[in-house]
Amino acid sequence: MNQPTPSAALRRPFPAELLAALKDAFADRVTTADAVRAHHGRDESPFDPQLPDAVVFARTTEDVQTVVKLCAQYNVPVIPYGNGSSLEGHLLAVQGGVSIDLSEMNRVLSIDAEDLTVTVEPGISRKQLNEALRDTGLFFPIDPGADASIGGMAATRASGTNAVRYGTMRENVLGLSVVLADGRVIKTGTRARKSSAGYDLTRLFVGSEGTLGVITEITVRLYPQPEAVSAAICTFPSMGEAVRTVIETIQIGVPIARVEFVDSLAIRSINRHSNLTLREAPTLFFEFHGTESGVKEQAELVQELATQNNGEGFEWATRPEDRSRLWNARHNAYFAMLQLKPGCRAVTTDVCVPISRLAECVVETEQDLLASPLPCPIVGHVGDGNFHVAILIDPDKPEELVEAERLNHRIVERALRMDGTCTGEHGVGLHKMGFLLEEHGEVAVDTMRSIKHALDPRNLMNPGKIFLWSAA
Incomplete structure (x- = not known):
């Protein structure tokens, strides 16, 4: 494994x-x-x-x-x-x-509406932050699905459903306060939108997974609430046709806010969990942000592309309560999928590939999963080439974990072969340490290890994660 x-x-x-x-x-x-x-x-x-x-x-x-x-x-x-x-x-x-x-460190420290920034403590969740911003006309768009803490999202370089338009935590964190391994506090970055002053320490700590220090303050970008928002779903005969629609949407420059793929097995679980009656077929969830006329134009373009790829059953949700119902169902997909196999645990993948290789990668992955005895629903933030497989296993059957890791390895190897990455947003943690070496090679990982040794010479900060303390 x-x-x-x-x-x-x-x-x-x-x-x-x-x-x-x-x-x-x-x-x-x-x-x-x-x-x-x-x-x-x-x-x-x-x-x-x-x-x-x-x-x-x-x-x-x-x-x-x-x-x-x-x-x-x-x-x-x-x-x-x-x-x-x-x-x-x-x-x-x-x-x-x-x-x-x-x-308990969950306060909003300052909202700088004119500069479109906010500084918060790490324990505040993304939902709490947006609730605090509700009367400002601004919002924080990074949405990994779970109501994660902003500190955790920075530590894992999270992204999610809105990343195709608004980017990931990497693009949206402007500055940090971090307690280093010896107890000193370092402040990185400023509220300025750009800087050429020295090493980019902010980006060093974003994605470091707690292995270099403990983040205690975060300054992030905010965005104006869009004038108009519209959401839709559309089903397709095959996964390939659905994903090709996404690729074409991105390639012609439609500034879509969200586009999520959900396969037929995942749709079945969502229907049961959220009491919906969606058609059990490969499905795209869309969301468009902008002016009234801009949203209308975007939606018409995408609907035309979908139709050309045999998409059908376009259903629009323009009322906030209808959009919330759709996206809550999508966000609860992980827990819905667990119910496909009561008592199971999920081995999750989150590879990301260049958008031009996405259809090929997803279709080849589907063939692997169909040949496996394990239920393996697929969902994905396909607007940026990222998709997840939830491989459902019985924790009391070691052979199922072996099969899950075999599938996981094939999915990652395929993504790397297509010039992608082993993790688009979950991070490395313990589970993907071997994959990190496959992706970056020994010299790059040893360079990361050297940074860890310099900042945390006794290996006290979340040890055992991302890579081994010493080279094998």
């Missing part, structure tokens, strides 16, 4: 003196209760839980500094925790240590 298996032998000692010092500093905001540790020691990855030794609920940057300094004193790992929605083992405490729960 691709991923390394976490071992209990890797766990570091957790001194009683450290626990006493944490209790002195945080009183009832530090806990070693089994239930709390269990909550902070598992995610949606195929790995078994790996529990931290203690959990601290931080409220300020100074709290984070205190935890990090104490952990550095006793050589104990630190694992940042947001909303726990990661999919690749990012937050598992494979070497033990202290989980810093940032959920």
Whole structure:
């Protein structure tokens, strides 16, 4: 299998003196209760839980500094925790240590409407942020589906359904405050839209998955709420025809806001979960943003392209409540798909390929999945070449995990062969460490390792993630 298996032998000692010092500093905001540790020691990855030794609920940057300094004193790992929605083992405490729960650091620190920016603490979720922005006429567009924390989204370089128009966290984070492994605080970037001043430290920490420091403040771009929004769904006879419609839409320059692919098996699960009656066929979900006339023109162009690719059953949703119903169903697709196999766990993929190779990649992947005994629904943010397969396995049947990893490896190898990536948005975590080496090669990964060694010489910040501490 691709991923390394976490071992209990890797766990570091957790001194009683450290626990006493944490209790002195945080009183009832530090806990070693089994239930709390269990909550902070598992995610949606195929790995078994790996529990931290203690959990601290931080409220300020100074709290984070205190935890990090104490952990550095006793050589104990630190694992940042947001909303726990990661999919690749990012937050598992494979070497033990202290989980810093940032959920209480959820304030909006400043809204600079004229500059279209906002500065927030890491624990605020994307829904909470947009609720706080509701009366400003602005919104934050990055939408990974789950109500993830902004800090977690920055740490994993998240994207989601709106990325085709608004980009990913990489393009939308302007600056950060980060607590480094020795407890010092670094501020990166400014609210200016561009800079040529030195190394781009903001981009270094965006996507670092907590392995270089703990993010405690984030400044992100905002966008005006569009004058008009329209959504639609359309079904197709085959996956290839649906994806070709997307490719042609992008290639002729339609500034579509969202375009999501959902295969027939995923549609079946969505119908059951959300009490809908969508046709069980390969389906595209569209959303258009702009002026009234602009949205109308975009929609007509896309409908024409879809018709040329045998699309049918265009259904429009212009009322906010109808759009919400459609997109809530799409966002709940992951949990809906789990119900296809009660008691299952999902091994998820999230490859991304150049848009010109997307149809080929999806169609070849479909052939692999049809030959497998496992249910494997497909969904995707296909407007930017990214798609997911949820490979559903019985956790009590090791042979199913082996089959899932075989499929996963074939999907990733195909994406890499097409000049794509092993992860378009989930990140590496534990699950894709081997794939990272396949994608970038030893020299590039060793360069990343050198940065880690320089900023975290004792390997305290979320150790065991992205790559091994030492080269094999």
